[in-house]
Amino acid sequence: MKNKTLNLAMILLKNGSGLGLKGSSTATKVMMIVLFAIAIPSMMGGVGAFTVFLIEPLMKIGQQGLVLTWGIGITSAAIFVFGIFYIISTFYFASDVEYLLPLPLKPRQIVGAKFLVVTVFEYIFAAMIFIPIWITYGIRISMGPLYYIYGLILLLLMPIMPLALASLLSMIIMRFTNLKRHKDAFKIIGGLLAMFLGIGINLMMQNMSMNLSPEKLSKLLQQGQNSLIGALPSIFPTAGWAGQALVHSGSLKGLMYFAICIGFSVAVFAGLLALGQLIYLKGVVGLSETGSRRHGHGLQGIDKGVEKGSVISTYTLVELKLLFRTPIYFLNCVIINFLWPVFLLFPFLVRNEEVDMLTEISNAINQSDAGGIILAAFFGLALFVSGSNGIAASAISREGQELYVKKYLPMSYKDQLIAKLLSALTLSYVGIVSMVIVGIVLFKIPVTTGVLVLLTGWLPVLFMCLSGLLIDLYNPKLDWDNEQKAVKQNINVLYSIIIGMGLAAASVIPAVAFKWSITVTLLILCSAFLALDILLYNVLKTVGVRRFGNIDC
Amino acid sequence: MIELLNVNKTFNGNVKAVDSLNLVIPNGEIFGFLGPNGAGKTTTIKIITGILNADSGSVKVNGIDIKEEPLEVKRSIGFVPDTPNMFLRLKGIEYLNFMADMYDVSTADRKERLQYLAERFGMTDVLYDRIQSYSHGMRQKIVIMGVLIHNPSVWIMDEPMTGLDPKSSFILKEMMREHADKGNTVFFSTHVLDVAEKVCDRVAIIDKGRILFNGTIEEMKEHFNRNESLEKMFLELTDSEK
DSSP, X not given: OOOHHHHHHHHHHHHSOTTSOTTOOHHHHHHHHHHHHHHXXXXXXXXXXXXXXXXXXXXXXXXXXXXXXXXXXXHHHHHHHHHHHHHHIIIIIOTHHHHHTTSSOOHHHHHHHHHHHHHHHHHHHHHHHHHHHHHHHHHHHTOOHHHHHHHHHHHHHTTHHHHHHHHHHHHHHXXXXXXXXXXXXXXXHHHHHHHHHHHHHHHHHHHHHHTOOHHHHHHHHHHOTTTHHHHOOOSOHHHHHHHHHHHTTTSHHHHHHXXXXXHHHHHHHHHHHHHHHXXXXXXXXXXXXXXXXXXXXXXXXXXXXXXXXXXXXXXXXXXXXXXXXXXXXXXXXXXXHHHHHHHHHHHHHHOGGGHHHHHHHHHHHTSGGGHHHHHHHHHHHHHHHHHHTOTGGGTTGGGGGGHHHHHHSSSOHHHHHHHHHHHHHHHHHHHHHHHHHHHHHHSOOOHHHHHHHHHHTHHHHHHHHHHHHHHHHHSOXXXXXXXXXXXXXXXXXXXXXXXXXXXXXXXXXXXXXXXXXXXXXXXXXXXXXXXXXXXXXXXXXXXXXXXXXXXXX | OEEEEEEEEEETTTEEEEEXXXXXXXXXXXXXXXXXXXXXXXXXXXXXXXXXXXXXXXXXXXXXXXXXXXXXXXXXXXXEOSOOOOSTTSBHHHHHHHHHHHTTOOHHHHHHHHHHHHHHTTOXXXXXXXXXXXXXXXXXXXXHHHHHTTXXXXXXXESTTTTOOHHHHHHHHHHHHHHHHTXXXXXXXXXXXXXXXXXXXXXXXXXXXXXXXEEOHHHHHHHHTSOOOHXXXXXXXXXXXX
């Protein structure tokens, strides 16, 4: 007898289009592989180096095991936050749901298979953070073979706990927001709710872990022997147990914790299946329906909204409407622009003892010579935010199978690309405005600096939009069945983020190192980005337009 | 008028989708493009509408070469693709307005045509709903409306009858006739032979990228020198190639 859950998971995995390299030219493939070959090892190397940096002082107090617990905890937390989106879209919004529902499958089989698919995708992510920590620790502390065997199995189990929690939240929220009409609106509300709950829970737990009293802490510290591992409460108990299992892998204690980890993960998975059996169908059935009013608009009715507009503005407006109305795009590309300031502020707002930090930062900001650094920091944030919203870097990919429509419209490819650029520029700029407001209100940055940022911030943003669009033109991911794949599982967005972070560093580091004044920073950064923008715009206008015409569809 | 001269298109280096295709589709006629699945109908249509570039040969619409003046050619065409699932998150009216802007239709003209088309297709009540909420046939109708809003001199459709109810497909056939009678070109692909037999002034049969027959139904009957159903002739024609 074959296991239907596993069978279905395999089919779903095969059906996913992976990294979207299919159909791209050899040169693009080579470029992507080279980029990967550089980006992933350097990221893992960075984590490894950081582990070495942490492990030395911890060894002195006999708490080196913390590195592992922290590593697993951070990995779990990251999987959880990213997993929520992933789970919601895979469980509920993927178009395969409509094909799966009529099949003679039990709800728990669908939930189980989809859960496994997400788990497999999260391995890449988990491996990137956990493997360097695990290997570095193993080498530094000279752990035995059992340590490596346990670690490998624990790595395989790692996404289960956070993803189960994400699934639980998603299923409950979708169960209660699956209302008859305005499906899209509820999808958005559900998604936002899950995201905020997720972040909130995470922060609460982080807060709790910081509330260890000083006396208790110093007592634990004196004990040495990795006594702190067990004392850190976590939303993911598996993180602590897995840490214990690894640290004590040579002894029976390690085996015990290892067994607990496995048992708990199995139990969590079983519990999830049971819950799926109970509530999954209620949340998913009818989700693809859209309500309509069907009210008669008589002869006068048609007058509404039929005025002639310019081609570029109409096209830009439609791009924006689609971004706002498609739940996945709204959550990933639009909301994210407003969320960054919130993400950045959360740690300051939630933890009591760090409110002082807020004041300290605003004091530092208001030092007379910090103007250049603030400006550079805003440029850095602008680069990061406009890179990570992925609007430009998925502008072609989002068209998907319907890209051909844009080919027969009597609008030049250049104008179409400009309209796409404008929609990305508009939304990213809104992100800057919200950051400036947060900066002025909470960090008390001078209003003049804020105004300067608003006046010049479009330069780095334009750069990110241009580079994102060009990247997407060269390797568009058009073959998707679920909008999530166009924006979140799109490697182009990742490239855009990497470019954004790299340039952010290149903007901030010299300003800090050479203590540039605000005028110098302004002159250097603005002229640099202006030159880059003009260069890239010319590339888009020529090579980019040609490339758009040659994309097969 | 559409003129295809020696057009070739190869996919992945070896699959010849369109093979030295020559075809002239005159004004004032309804022209049916027939062929089995995978014969090259959609590829040919994509080349005429500018979605695909031909490897070689020339495509002219109203005497203008698509390679030289792509926008000019696209402006004179109205194209109804075979799947109407586009712009699903726009309201019907927003989509129509988008198309009207794209094809540079004045406010007065678009209002008048919108009114007329919406009534004729029975879509007035749903124009302010999202296309996502439409049935397949309604989506097909909204796409057809979006195409007719600029009154194209060349109207091209890929399998336009799919999903339409009998009344809508009757209306569509009527409109095709009217459009052709005004001196415009109407070109559509189909594998429903009855439709072709009843509506078309002229048909071409394509298989494996090559035109097997091009002429009126009467000429086709003469060609076979007997009075058989189009279906039988079609099957014979496309089978003999295998």
